[in-house]
Amino acid sequence: MIDGGLRGSEKILVISPHPDDVDFGCSGTIAKWSHQGMDIAYIICTSGDKGTDDPDMKAEVLANIREEEQRRAAAIVGVSKVTFLRFKDGELRNDEAFREILVRMIRTYKPDVVLSMDPANTRFENPYVSHSDHRETALAVFDAIYPASGNRNFFPKLLDEGFMPHAVGRIFFFATPTPNTWIDITDAIEAKIEALRCHRSQMADFDNLETWVRERFGEVGREKEMAFAESFRQLEIPH
Secondary structure (H helix, E strand, O other), rough: OOOOOOOOOOEEEEEEEEEEEHHHHHHHHHHHHHHHEEEEEEEEEEEEOOOOOOOOOHHHHEEEEHHHHHHHHHHHOOOOOOEEEEEOOOOOOOOOOHHHHHHHHHHHHOOOEEEEEEEOOOOOOOOOOOOOOHHHHHHHHHHHHHHHHHHOOOHHHHHHOOOOOOOOOOOEEEEEOOOEEEEEEEHHHHHHHHHHHOHHHOOOOOHHHHHHHHHHHHHHHHHOOOOOOOEEEEEEOOO
């Protein structure tokens, strides 16, 4: 599929393990969809408080820095709803407590589509993609969506709190080894670059971020005769 099949009225929820994962993975698509008027929200599971080698940087200070970086990046691509769950960086687990929080968030936002990292990415070919937080979040998001968020028998206390079941229609997995959907982000590539530039605390390893982004997503685009593209594995959820 080339355009993702969305037509402008969908509600979108992006669930990201750390600040900046969403911007590496899908911020071009988000910029495009927000320009089309879609209602988009971010859930950031950790605040990236371990993302430094600086011995003088305190975890709580870095967490505040990275949250502000993510808010600025989100604003650039047209997203104003950003929620931080503030789990400890590197300590996410696909357990009942995490899934309950994700189900609560899904039932709160009631998205038609969820974007998250791909739980099928278990080949350990890329250390960044294979980070434990990425793997655990990807699995937890899928488990929270199917079948938990749409089934009243999961986490019944949420019903008492007013969080009624909500069935998500589709998931777009990013950082996927097996894409089946390509989104043309040619008109959004500058916004993607600017969003990534907001993450200054994490960009020390990038001598030329803009060159890398253009090369990386230009390569993805060439697969489908686009100047720049982001790729996803799209999965429809049965109801």
